[in-house]
Amino acid sequence: MGSTGVFVHSRRVTWGETDAARIAYTARFLDYAMEAVERWFQDRLGTGWYEMNVDEGIGTPFVHVQMDFRSPVTPRDTLDSTVRLIRLGGSSLRFAVTGRVGERLVYEAELVCAFVETARMKPIPAPERYRPALEAEAALA
Amino acid sequence: MGSTGVFVHSRRVTWGETDAARIAYTARFLDYAMEAVERWFQDRLGTGWYEMNVDEGIGTPFVHVQMDFRSPVTPRDTLDSTVRLIRLGGSSLRFAVTGRVGERLVYEAELVCAFVETARMKPIPAPERYRPALEAEAALA
Amino acid sequence: MGSTGVFVHSRRVTWGETDAARIAYTARFLDYAMEAVERWFQDRLGTGWYEMNVDEGIGTPFVHVQMDFRSPVTPRDTLDSTVRLIRLGGSSLRFAVTGRVGERLVYEAELVCAFVETARMKPIPAPERYRPALEAEAALA
Amino acid sequence: MGSTGVFVHSRRVTWGETDAARIAYTARFLDYAMEAVERWFQDRLGTGWYEMNVDEGIGTPFVHVQMDFRSPVTPRDTLDSTVRLIRLGGSSLRFAVTGRVGERLVYEAELVCAFVETARMKPIPAPERYRPALEAEAALA
Numbered sequence: 001m002g003s004t005g006v007f008v009h010s011r012r013v014t015w016g017e018t019d020a021a022r023i024a025y026t027a028r029f030l031d032y033a034m035e036a037v038e039r040w041f042q043d044r045l046g047t048g049w050y051e052m053n054v055d056e057g058i059g060t061p062f063v064h065v066q067m068d069f070r071s072p073v074t075p076r077d078t079l080d081s082t083v084r085l086i087r088l089g090g091s092s093l094r095f096a097v098t099g100r101v102g103e104r105l106v107y108e109a110e111l112v113c114a115f116v117e118t119a120r121m122k123p124i125p126a127p128e129r130y131r132p133a134l135e136a137e138a139a140l141a
Numbered sequence: 142m143g144s145t146g147v148f149v150h151s152r153r154v155t156w157g158e159t160d161a162a163r164i165a166y167t168a169r170f171l172d173y174a175m176e177a178v179e180r181w182f183q184d185r186l187g188t189g190w191y192e193m194n195v196d197e198g199i200g201t202p203f204v205h206v207q208m209d210f211r212s213p214v215t216p217r218d219t220l221d222s223t224v225r226l227i228r229l230g231g232s233s234l235r236f237a238v239t240g241r242v243g244e245r246l247v248y249e250a251e252l253v254c255a256f257v258e259t260a261r262m263k264p265i266p267a268p269e270r271y272r273p274a275l276e277a278e279a280a281l282a
Numbered sequence: 283m284g285s286t287g288v289f290v291h292s293r294r295v296t297w298g299e300t301d302a303a304r305i306a307y308t309a310r311f312l313d314y315a316m317e318a319v320e321r322w323f324q325d326r327l328g329t330g331w332y333e334m335n336v337d338e339g340i341g342t343p344f345v346h347v348q349m350d351f352r353s354p355v356t357p358r359d360t361l362d363s364t365v366r367l368i369r370l371g372g373s374s375l376r377f378a379v380t381g382r383v384g385e386r387l388v389y390e391a392e393l394v395c396a397f398v399e400t401a402r403m404k405p406i407p408a409p410e411r412y413r414p415a416l417e418a419e420a421a422l423a
Numbered sequence: 424m425g426s427t428g429v430f431v432h433s434r435r436v437t438w439g440e441t442d443a444a445r446i447a448y449t450a451r452f453l454d455y456a457m458e459a460v461e462r463w464f465q466d467r468l469g470t471g472w473y474e475m476n477v478d479e480g481i482g483t484p485f486v487h488v489q490m491d492f493r494s495p496v497t498p499r500d501t502l503d504s505t506v507r508l509i510r511l512g513g514s515s516l517r518f519a520v521t522g523r524v525g526e527r528l529v530y531e532a533e534l535v536c537a538f539v540e541t542a543r544m545k546p547i548p549a550p551e552r553y554r555p556a557l558e559a560e561a562a563l564a
Contacts, residue, residue: 015461015472016166016454020159020215021335021400022477026344027157030312031439038438038498049438050498053303054445062308066348072403074161075461075473118303121354156320156331157313162476162541163336167485171453172298179297179357190297191357194444195304203449207489213544216320216332259444262495298448302441302497309439356443 009036023072036081150177164213177222291318305354318363432459446495459504
């Protein structure tokens with residue numbers, strides 16, 4: 001957790017994520033950002049995508065992703081991905097995810113997901129039981 | 142399809158599958174072998190794992206895998222993976238999967254899966270409707 | 283290849299690409315788009331990222347990606363990804379990649395990469411030997 | 424680290440590792456075992472595969488893998504993978520890797536790699552500077 005209460009997910013880059021250019025492969029950065037957002041749900045809403053889907057019949061499919069790659073990473077690096085909820089819509093969430101190695105900026109991403117009822121894949125409002133946590137997070141951003 | 146009727150799945154190695162040693166990463170070879178077996182189901186049984194699971198409530202979880210790595214591959218290579226059903230048990234299937242680039246041997250694998258009812262994850266006999274195709278394949282091996 | 287000469291990469295979605303929501307996982311779509319662009323290089327420039335990196339000392343790191351997800355895919359689907367070179371800069375390439383299953387729109391992406399000299403990771407102009415092919419592709423878009 | 428000094432790598436299973444059967448996909452287990460062995464090198468030899476390859480010109484390609492799958496995992500689970508060096512050969516290492524969730528056995532694997540000089544992909548003896556640590560680890564198994 002960052003000093004301002006913002007969620008940070010840290011993990012070492014692995015050998016299997018590199019490519020023949022000897023840096024982490026482009027497509028792995030979306031895995032990094034998605035993994036950070038997944039941990040944010042577990043940490044801040046107290047539930048994961050798996051539990052929401054399987055136990056509650058609620059999904060959060062992503063509708064938009066954008067990423068800017070600022071510097072490469074290798075398995076020498078531990079990547080810190082900071083997750084901010086920058087827009088809380090009626091049924092959608094927009095996250096800003098920023099990856100750093102120490103002070104060095106690695107990537108900047110925005111990801112948008114929407115709450116749906118999985119049975120019919122229809123959008124639903126953000127569930128009431130998550131609203132207080134969602135509003136607290138939106139206030140941090 | 143091989144000249145003897147044995148199933149062969151071919152595909153180019155991709156950049157994202159390489160690692161910093163500039164060859165395909167070890168763990169990707171299990172993806173190659175699994176992908177070849179997945180295509181074998183589609184080609185030989187006329188149905189895929191997805192359809193079996195979602196439509197029929199039947200799973201084929203893998204219980205054992207072994208692999209010997211004989212030579213490296215890179216994105217210069219098109220990998221041909223030959224799939225043979227070498228043992229047809231009551232509820233289990235043992236596959237031999239062999240990867241080659243041209244004449245060059247790349248990997249040799251054996252994979253064992255078992256038919257289960259997904260609702261309770263209990264083993265079931267190989268479904269009757271697949272027996273003729275399974276027996277024809279076992280006879281090829 | 284599409285009817286207008288535009289490059290199309292087709293491949294079946296695999297079981298291993300799905301997640302517990304029973305659709306392909308969000309992060310796999312960047313793999314799909316990257317794989318399509320990789321094949322575009324092989325088909326249109328006559329060389330792959332591996333050969334450019336290892337043999338020529340030239341890299342094409344990606345600096346920007348954006349994706350809109352329009353509809354889900356499963357292993358029932360064969361995904362056709364169309365690749366257009368929509369901007370040919372001095373050292374950068376901007377691609378529009380559109381994924382469809384039949385007529386159904388699945389994803390729309392833009393990806394930007396830049397030619398670099400791998401030894402120093404410095405931008406370089408698009409190599410002369412690729413300019414005619416690059417210009418022909420840009421004219422198609 | 425385990426109570427007997429044996430190395431244990433722990434991490435939560437992720438959503439992206441599941442498949443449409445709502446359990447982690449078979450091929451991901453080789454990623455889990457490889458990741459555990461990678462961390463073992465960093466922890467016990469004080470160097471990673473990346474540093475060995477890029478800085479020292481030494482590789483450790485895997486020549487054999489076998490895995491038995493004992494029970495499924497989901498993102499509800501934190502997987503503990505224990506790594507033991509069960510055979511220290513002249514140039515090869517055989518690892519036993521066992522995955523558990525709490526007391527529950529998840530997978531049992533053996534993986535064999537060999538030290539090579541990367542320039543010519545020729546086997547070399549385990550480097551002298553790593554022998555004391557390797558022998559200490561082999562004594563634990």
